[in-house]
Amino acid sequence: MGVMESIISKAKSCKKRIVLPESNDDRTLKAAEIVMREGIADIILLGKKEEIYKNAAGLDIAAATIIEPEGSDKFDLYVDQLVELRKHKGMTPDKARELIKNPLYYGSMMVKLGDADGMVAGAVHSTPDVWRPVLQIIKTMPGISVASSCFLIEVPDCPYGENGVFIYADCGLNPNPTAQELAAIAVSAARTAKVLVGMEPRIAMLSFSTKGSAEHESVDKVREATRIAKEMMPDLLIDGELQVDAALDVEVAKKKCPGSPVGGRANVLIFPDLNAGNIAYKLTQRLAKAMALGPLSQGLAKPVNDLSRGCSAEDIVNVVAITAVEAQQQ
Structure with missing residues (x-):
């Protein structure tokens, strides 16, 4: 068994909830279908349900949990948490409300508070855009000075x-x-x-x-x-x-x-x-x-992985499996 097959097998042995904030991306939706069909992880998609189902025409994503950040019942809690985490940097409720509307910030807060076990993003967004909310919200492991x-x-x-x-x-x-x-x-x-x-x-x-x-x-x-x-x-x-x-x-x-x-x-x-x-x-x-396979993130307090914008649906499936295995060790 190759190393990737072994990781996928491990992921299946104890399914974790992985949030995919880039639901407007065709490769992400295709990867979500494969991950759920193969039993690798449970998937949370962020975005408007209507748009997600329209973009996913022909795919079976019925098992996914779909959350629209702005209308969610956790929105105000996440805003309050972001203010608390970043008040020393001048974070205000108004700024936090705008940021939590961003799926990358919402997804990071889900992972921080245990509403998801890990996050995979970067098929659409640049590495700095993915890492900014992760480092602000999730941060590094105790004793580790740098991600x-x-x-x-x-x-x-x-x-x-x-x-x-x-x-x-x-x-x-x-x-x-x-x-x-x-x-x-x-x-x-x-x-x-x-x-x-x-x-x-x-x-x-x-x-x-x-x-x-x-x-x-x-x-x-x-x-x-x-x-x-x-x-x-x-x-x-x-x-x-x-x-x-x-x-x-x-x-x-x-x-x-x-x-x-x-x-x-x-x-x-x-x-x-x-x-x-x-x-x-x-x-x-x-x-x-x-x-x-990578670049894979390490040194973070919770598992998040960044994708290359040139990635394939298969690459996303592999990184979801890796993130799920990392989440099993939390």
């Missing part, structure tokens, strides 16, 4: 990692994380590896240096991030700084980092910045013909 993203990578016929399965982070959100932020990304990625793939994370903090083979301020950052991550979670199997060959290949690790707890066996790769992470996942995807 981040990762890719779930599956490389065919690959002896490295977890039989070719890896978590790459951060490949989509933080351009130049500090040492503290990089440590938080590593801790979040370890959790993603356990929750989504069920694998014991072995984390390599990557650099162009292995254990002092080079000196540079960017190397110092990776070393410091490794130290902080160990303090945050003393039981983590983590090491750095490591070059990627020392992280993946046992024979290279014997020469470059003998005694390393993860050398030659890493399945979670933490990149020093967004340049490295983004380039690496795209190279892996193209040259190794790998499945690269």
